[in-house]
Amino acid sequence: MTPRVRRRRSRKRLRFLIPLAAVCLVAGAATRQAEYEWDIPAPFPRPPVPPDNPMSAVKVELGRRLFYDNRMSVTGQRSCASCHQQQYAFTDGKARAEGATGQLHPRSSMSLANVAYLPALTWANPTVTSLEEQALVPMLGTDPVELGLKGREAQFLAQLRNDTLYQRLFRRAFPESSDPYTLGDVTRAIAAFERTIISVRSPYDRYRFEGDTDAISPSAKRGERIFFSGQRGSCFQCHGGWNFSGAVRYAGDTSAHASFFNTGLYNVAGDYSYPSPNTGVYEITHKRDDIGKFRPPTLRNVAVTGPYMHDGSIATLGDVLDHYAAGGRTIASGPFAGVGHDNPNKAPNVHGFAMTPAERLDMIAFLTSLTDTAFLHNPALSNPWKSR
Amino acid sequence: MRVTSSVSRLVGAIGLSLVAAVASVAPLRAQQATPSISVSGAVTQPLTLTATDLGAMPRASVTTNSNGIATTYEGVWLADVLKKAGVPFGAGMRGPALATYVIASASDGYQVVFSLGELDPDMTDGQYLLADKADGKPLFGENGSFRLVIPKDKRGARSIRMLTSLTVVQTRK
Numbered sequence: 001m002t003p004r005v006r007r008r009r010s011r012k013r014l015r016f017l018i019p020l021a022a023v024c025l026v027a028g029a030a031t032r033q034a035e036y037e038w039d040i041p042a043p044f045p046r047p048p049v050p051p052d053n054p055m056s057a058v059k060v061e062l063g064r065r066l067f068y069d070n071r072m073s074v075t076g077q078r079s080c081a082s083c084h085q086q087q088y089a090f091t092d093g094k095a096r097a098e099g100a101t102g103q104l105h106p107r108s109s110m111s112l113a114n115v116a117y118l119p120a121l122t123w124a125n126p127t128v129t130s131l132e133e134q135a136l137v138p139m140l141g142t143d144p145v146e147l148g149l150k151g152r153e154a155q156f157l158a159q160l161r162n163d164t165l166y167q168r169l170f171r172r173a174f175p176e177s178s179d180p181y182t183l184g185d186v187t188r189a190i191a192a193f194e195r196t197i198i199s200v201r202s203p204y205d206r207y208r209f210e211g212d213t214d215a216i217s218p219s220a221k222r223g224e225r226i227f228f229s230g231q232r233g234s235c236f237q238c239h240g241g242w243n244f245s246g247a248v249r250y251a252g253d254t255s256a257h258a259s260f261f262n263t264g265l266y267n268v269a270g271d272y273s274y275p276s277p278n279t280g281v282y283e284i285t286h287k288r289d290d291i292g293k294f295r296p297p298t299l300r301n302v303a304v305t306g307p308y309m310h311d312g313s314i315a316t317l318g319d320v321l322d323h324y325a326a327g328g329r330t331i332a333s334g335p336f337a338g339v340g341h342d343n344p345n346k347a348p349n350v351h352g353f354a355m356t357p358a359e360r361l362d363m364i365a366f367l368t369s370l371t372d373t374a375f376l377h378n379p380a381l382s383n384p385w386k387s388r
Numbered sequence: 389m390r391v392t393s394s395v396s397r398l399v400g401a402i403g404l405s406l407v408a409a410v411a412s413v414a415p416l417r418a419q420q421a422t423p424s425i426s427v428s429g430a431v432t433q434p435l436t437l438t439a440t441d442l443g444a445m446p447r448a449s450v451t452t453n454s455n456g457i458a459t460t461y462e463g464v465w466l467a468d469v470l471k472k473a474g475v476p477f478g479a480g481m482r483g484p485a486l487a488t489y490v491i492a493s494a495s496d497g498y499q500v501v502f503s504l505g506e507l508d509p510d511m512t513d514g515q516y517l518l519a520d521k522a523d524g525k526p527l528f529g530e531n532g533s534f535r536l537v538i539p540k541d542k543r544g545a546r547s548i549r550m551l552t553s554l555t556v557v558q559t560r561k
Binding site: 043044045207208211213221224225227228229230231232241242243247248250251252253256 | 455457458
């Protein structure tokens with residue numbers, strides 16, 4: 001056989017092999033996604049997964065390593081987990097998040113519990129809906145600096161490329177990629193891990209969904225009724241649904257859109273009723289109706305996610321309840337003085353309600369029944385570097 | 389009769405529908421009494437119905453989907469309850485009956501009004517279930533013992549929870 005014939009034959013073979021390989025890749029990706037074992041009890045749905053980032057156990061493990069890796073920051077001392085700590089339901093226990101260089105974020109760190117189901121991810125930006133894209137903000141953002149990797153991307157990726165553990169994980173997580181050490185694959189892996197940060201095993205879940213009538217206290221049961229009363233708390237009107245965050249997206253239905261509400265937290269003098277720079281959705285849309293509108297965060301694990309509100313300006317759950325019972329917060333003096341109750345954009349649901357001291361305790365008991373201790377101590381979500 | 393209706397986007401049927409309760413001030417006596425619903429006002433046969441009474445009536449069910457969680461509510465069509473109280477549906481739905489409404493009230497004071505005509509199955513395709521069970525278990529907690537489930541509504545605000553009374557009001561004689 002002449003070399004030319006051999007080449008022709010091998011080309012012919014290649015023509016068959018390429019489509020075959022493509023089929024195998026697609027089938028392989030589908031199989032990996034199908035094989036990923038979600039740890040979600042009935043009756044809760046699975047979260048949606050984008051088709052271009054199928055789940056796999058090794059990708060989740062890679063994402064978990066990256067999430068907890070201090071090399072993710074300019075100083076080598078901070079990671080995603082610095083502001084999203086498991087013990088605080090993936091918040092940080094601070095009023096406002098602090099970046100790698102010490103710069104304070106204008107807003108409070110948000111819980112990542114059930115983040116995969118959210119139709120919008122941040123406090124007040126309806127356009128941030130992809131976990132993969134959102135991860136780039138803390139990595140590369142400069143105002144404020146969070147992890148501070150802007151300008152150091154190549155060095156960071158080189159660190160990953162030279163790490164033997166990451167070499168193994170990246171190759172297995174992205175077998176179809178010839179060079180997986182890219183920011184895109186880093187964020188895909190982090191997003192895959194974030195999709196596993198699921199909290200649905202609180203005492204309230206046992207009470208509501210598993211028939212354990214004694215899983216929550218009589219006080220919590222009384223608080224539940226106030227929470228869900230349209231005449232009284234009306235809390236569910238913003239913090240509705242099983243995630244206590246409003247409508248969610250899930251596998252099979254990703255049509256839900258996020259809602260944002262002005263709760264009468266401020267009513268300062270001047271052009272904007274909320275203190276700059278936290279003017280809410282207005283920052284994105286520049287519509288005056290959107291001033292002061294923020295996304296209702298999940299109330300799951302809320303007892304461990306204080307301080308509260310978008311700017312951490314309320315220290316305790318009891319004080320949050322006082323704010324809502326009053327139909328808005330009044331600040332008597334200082335630069336933020338104003339009667340939040342009278343904020344022109346305030347949501348009608350924040351109508352205020354009578355609340356006795358005993359009922360206040362009942363509502364706190366109910367909210368505390370949403371604390372999922374199995375989630376807060378789930379080893380699959382913990383820092384993998386500690387055991388190294 | 390068993391009718392199942394799947395409603396994919398009834399975001400409120402569980403979490404967002406309006407509810408009730410003043411449980412913290414509810415006297416112990418009330419908690420111990422058998423829960424019931426009163427049907428009163430412009431009816432020929434005022435009723436007080438318990439879950440046992442509803443259990444003896446023709447049963448119906450609807451399935452809702454709230455944020456990916458399906459719930460099958462069981463109970464009695466509201467029209468059957470009102471018929472039992474003597475409300476004129478079908479051929480009788482004319483004249484004054486068309487100017488009659490029903491106030492559904494919850495134990496926290498929340499109220500929803502329905503026109504009698506919209507509740508008549510001979511008049512509309514609406515589904516109005518007076519539910520006493522969800523997924524085979526008696527309603528409890530924030531649902532109260534009884535609630536309405538209206539799967540064809542786009543919002544859950546009329547699917548009143550903690551339902552305690554139905555009052556029929558005739559605006560014309």
